[in-house]
Amino acid sequence: MFLAASGFSLFAQGKRDALVLYNNRNYKEAIEVCDEEIKADPTHVDSYVVMCWALVGNREYARAEQVAYEGLKQSRYDMRLIEVLGEAKYYLGKNSEALKQFQEYLSIAPDRTGSRVGTAYYYMGEIYIRQTKFQHADISLSAAVRKNPLSDYWWTRLGYAREMAGNYYEAMAAYEEALKLDPLKTDAINGKDRVAAHLR
Numbered sequence: 001m002f003l004a005a006s007g008f009s010l011f012a013q014g015k016r017d018a019l020v021l022y023n024n025r026n027y028k029e030a031i032e033v034c035d036e037e038i039k040a041d042p043t044h045v046d047s048y049v050v051m052c053w054a055l056v057g058n059r060e061y062a063r064a065e066q067v068a069y070e071g072l073k074q075s076r077y078d079m080r081l082i083e084v085l086g087e088a089k090y091y092l093g094k095n096s097e098a099l100k101q102f103q104e105y106l107s108i109a110p111d112r113t114g115s116r117v118g119t120a121y122y123y124m125g126e127i128y129i130r131q132t133k134f135q136h137a138d139i140s141l142s143a144a145v146r147k148n149p150l151s152d153y154w155w156t157r158l159g160y161a162r163e164m165a166g167n168y169y170e171a172m173a174a175y176e177e178a179l180k181l182d183p184l185k186t187d188a189i190n191g192k193d194r195v196a197a198h199l200r
Contacts, residue, residue: 016029016033017033018030018033018034018037018047018050018051018054019050021033021054022050022053022054022057025057027054027055027057027058028054028058030050030051030053030054031051031054031055031058031060034047034048034050034051034054035051038051042074043074045071045074045075045078045081048067048068048070048071048074048081049071049078049080049081049084051067052064052067052068052071052081052084052085052088053084055067055088056084056087056088056091059091061088061091061092062088062092064084064085064087064088065085065088065089065092068081068084068085068088069085072085077108079105079108079109080116082101082104082105082108083101083102083105083109083116083119083120085101086098086099086100086101086102086105086120086123087119087123089101090123090126090127095127095130095131098123098127099124099127102120102121102123102124102127103124105120106120106121117147118143118144118145118146118147118148118154119144121140121141121143121144121147122140122141122144122151122154122157124140125137125138125140125141125144125157125158125161126157128140128161129157129160129161129164132164134161134162134164134165135165137157137161137164137165138158138161138162138165138167138170141154141157141158141161142158144158145158145174145177149177150181151181152178152179152181152182152185152188153178155174155175155177155178155181155188156174156175156178156185156187156188156191158174159171159172159173159174159175159178159188159191159192159195160187160191162174163191163194163195168195168198168199169199171191171195172192172195172196172199175188175191175192175195176192179192
């Protein structure tokens with residue numbers, strides 16, 4: 001689910017490299033390594049970043065939120081910490097605060113391959129769905145699939161947002177894109193059937 005930005009480097013402590021552990025989904029050990037690194041050097045921002053990623057991966061959202069704030073004290077405009085703080089807040093149900101984080105991230109993030117721009121737009125779309133702001137969700141999720149057109153799940157959620165907004169032709173198009181990527185995607189199949197009933 002979470003991928004490190006391309007070109008990101010982190011110093012290894014001993015034989016254990018927190019970023020390698022994180023990328024291998026060994027979240028608990030990555031957290032332990034980062035904790036050791038922060039104790040050794042509380043100013044090393046990369047350690048806070050990888051620790052937050054690992055904490056979110058391990059579903060420790062409250063602690064991820066706390067560690068992100070600690071990291072931002074060291075580097076207020078670190079875009080990686082700003083974005084992962086948004087993710088932590090999203091999973092904690094703090095929708096307005098999460099939205100603010102993602103908007104701040106998008107205002108400073110370079111639009112490049114390997115960035116979390118698409119992910120930020122995806123989370124914003126999900127927040128707008130939670131808030132029943134389906135047109136806003138359509139805009140955000142449309143931006144997300146432009147960044148990552150191979151995510152059948154994101155296409156399905158875009159279809160759902162458009163369906164809820166009553167934009168049935170556009171919803172059908174999104175569901176069909178999802179089914180091109182995964183013909184067995186149940187949510188997309190069901191969504192397409194619902195939309196087809198409206199268009200008869």
